[in-house]
Amino acid sequence: MEATANAHFSGVRPDGNGHFPFIESVHKQPFLIGVAGGTASGKTTVCDMIIQQLHDHRVVLVNQDSFYRGLTPDELAHVQEYNFDHPDAFDTEQLLDCVNTLRRGESVQIPTYDFKRHQRCTDTFRKVNVADVVILEGILIFHDPRVRVLMNMKIFVDTDADVRLARRIRRDTVERGRDLNNVLEQYAKFVKPAFDDFVLPTKKYADVIIPRGGDNHVAIDLIVQHIRTKLGQHDLCKIYSNVYVIQSTYQIRGMHTLIRDQETTKHDFVFYADRLIRLVVEHGLGHLPFTEKQVITPTGSVYTGVDFCKQLCGVSIIRSGESMENALRACCKGIKIGKILIHRDGDNGKQLIYEKLPRDIADRHVLLLDPVLATGNSAAQAIELLLQKGVPEARIIFLNLISAPEGIHLVCKRFPLLKIVTSEIDAALNQEYRVVPGMGEFGDRYFGTDDDVFW
Numbered sequence: 001m002e003a004t005a006n007a008h009f010s011g012v013r014p015d016g017n018g019h020f021p022f023i024e025s026v027h028k029q030p031f032l033i034g035v036a037g038g039t040a041s042g043k044t045t046v047c048d049m050i051i052q053q054l055h056d057h058r059v060v061l062v063n064q065d066s067f068y069r070g071l072t073p074d075e076l077a078h079v080q081e082y083n084f085d086h087p088d089a090f091d092t093e094q095l096l097d098c099v100n101t102l103r104r105g106e107s108v109q110i111p112t113y114d115f116k117r118h119q120r121c122t123d124t125f126r127k128v129n130v131a132d133v134v135i136l137e138g139i140l141i142f143h144d145p146r147v148r149v150l151m152n153m154k155i156f157v158d159t160d161a162d163v164r165l166a167r168r169i170r171r172d173t174v175e176r177g178r179d180l181n182n183v184l185e186q187y188a189k190f191v192k193p194a195f196d197d198f199v200l201p202t203k204k205y206a207d208v209i210i211p212r213g214g215d216n217h218v219a220i221d222l223i224v225q226h227i228r229t230k231l232g233q234h235d236l237c238k239i240y241s242n243v244y245v246i247q248s249t250y251q252i253r254g255m256h257t258l259i260r261d262q263e264t265t266k267h268d269f270v271f272y273a274d275r276l277i278r279l280v281v282e283h284g285l286g287h288l289p290f291t292e293k294q295v296i297t298p299t300g301s302v303y304t305g306v307d308f309c310k311q312l313c314g315v316s317i318i319r320s321g322e323s324m325e326n327a328l329r330a331c332c333k334g335i336k337i338g339k340i341l342i343h344r345d346g347d348n349g350k351q352l353i354y355e356k357l358p359r360d361i362a363d364r365h366v367l368l369l370d371p372v373l374a375t376g377n378s379a380a381q382a383i384e385l386l387l388q389k390g391v392p393e394a395r396i397i398f399l400n401l402i403s404a405p406e407g408i409h410l411v412c413k414r415f416p417l418l419k420i421v422t423s424e425i426d427a428a429l430n431q432e433y434r435v436v437p438g439m440g441e442f443g444d445r446y447f448g449t450d451d452d453v454f455w
């Protein structure tokens with residue numbers, strides 16, 4: 001990408017929330033958790049425990065059972081031959097519709113199912129309102145990739161088959177009015193083979209596997225703690241539409257695990273921090289306006305694409321921000337990069353002591369670089385300076401690896417038009433104003449000036 005002047009801007013306009021239509025708005029919908037596992041493994045019990053512990057959030061439970069297809073008279077006449085454990089027993093299209101409705105923030109009517117009659121209760125629906133967390137639970141809830149892909153977190157409840165069978169016998173004879181012989185026959189003929197063929201193969205999709213279901217309080221506490229952290233991030237993205245957290249993947253979480261580990265060597269820290277920085281920079285560039293452009297390919301065909309925004313520059317907040325310059329240069333050939341040094345002046349705030357910025361900065365989009373957003377004081381001071389230099393607030397994109405909620409509140413309240421692009425939002429600041437869990441002094445670890453480094 002060239003970083004020369006004279007770019008012309010696209011006709012693409014931000015929507016009412018200031019988003020460009022090509023940017024996906026991740027994390028704005030309810031946090032979706034999938035809970036799968038064999039019959040009577042304790043899925044419902046685990047969900048109830050999670051809901052109880054998340055009492056200060058709006059959580060709704062949607063059971064896959066509600067989407068069982070009602071049996072036709074013919075199927076009903078041969079119910080002993082019907083496989084309720086096969087994926088086709090469920091109306092997954094309807095389940096998908098309901099989940100998507102909830103994701104759009106709308107309430108939905110969920111069907112109710114009668115296990116005694118093997119029928120839908122045609123006149124009874126359960127209204128499920130919009131919530132912070134939606135839990136989808138069912139033996140085959142991970143089976144359809146279209147449903148699976150919507151989940152922010154996937155849990156598999158793993159309970160011994162004998163224990164499950166014992167529970168199933170008790171439940172089906174007591175609650176579902178079944179005869180013991182029929183329960184055993186159905187189990188051998190359908191439930192067990194379908195578990196092996198359809199349920200167990202979905203265990204690999206789980207982020208968390210809970211052995212022993214509801215008895216495993218440690219696992220459930222950890223899951224709830226994780227959901228709370230994620231909801232914190234989630235809430236911030238809902239409050240501030242200008243905060244973008246890059247979509248989390250195992251690769252990204254793996255890189256974060258490495259750079260946050262105090263025992264990671266300087267070499268590895270730099271390597272993985274650089275990879276993450278590159279991702280954040282690329283995501284940040286995706287928020288720049290663009291123009292449509294047609295080119296002729298070597299086959300002589302027309303390819304209609306886009307042309308990058310050319311009026312941009314980087315500004316790093318010294319010293320940590322300088323670690324992000326290489327990634328920006330690698331993405332934007334010849335980009336101008338200015339610098340701002342903010343010196344801590346006692347406990348009462350920050351003092352700017354150095355700035356070197358492109359003279360025409362007011363005409364450019366600015367990518368502000370600092371790997372950690374903690375209190376937000378340095379960032380706010382740097383942003384104030386950019387505004388004084390004539391940079392419109394809406395043309396500033398602040399890129400960082402980790403943001404603390406306190407910093408996000410400060411920056412977003414003061415500068416509502418600016419965008420923040422980050423790779424993770426952490427839990428909070430501690431009493432020393434350090435981000436927790438955080439990753440320590442980024443500059444020291446990156447530039448090797450930390451006395452305690454392990455290498």
Ligand SMILES: Nc1ncnc2c1ncn2[C@@H]1O[C@H](COP(=O)(O)OP(=O)(O)O)[C@@H](O)[C@H]1O
Binds near residue numbers: 040
């Ligand atoms: N840890 C447990 N100890 C004893 N009984 C349990 C435990 N977990 C679940 N149960 C019982 O086993 C049956 C099945 O549990 P449930 O949570 O409904 O499983 P699932 O939703 O996976 O089918 C229920 O009757 C429930 O009360």
Ligand SMILES: Nc1ccn([C@@H]2O[C@H](COP(=O)(O)O)[C@@H](O)[C@H]2O)c(=O)n1
Binds near residue numbers: 040139191
């Ligand atoms: N009419 C029906 C419908 C379903 N089943 C069985 O329910 C099981 C799933 O529910 P869990 O709470 O155990 O996850 C599944 O194994 C079906 O065999 C049924 O018996 N009758």
Ligand SMILES: [Mg+2]
Binds near residue numbers: 043044
């Ligand atoms: Mg259940």
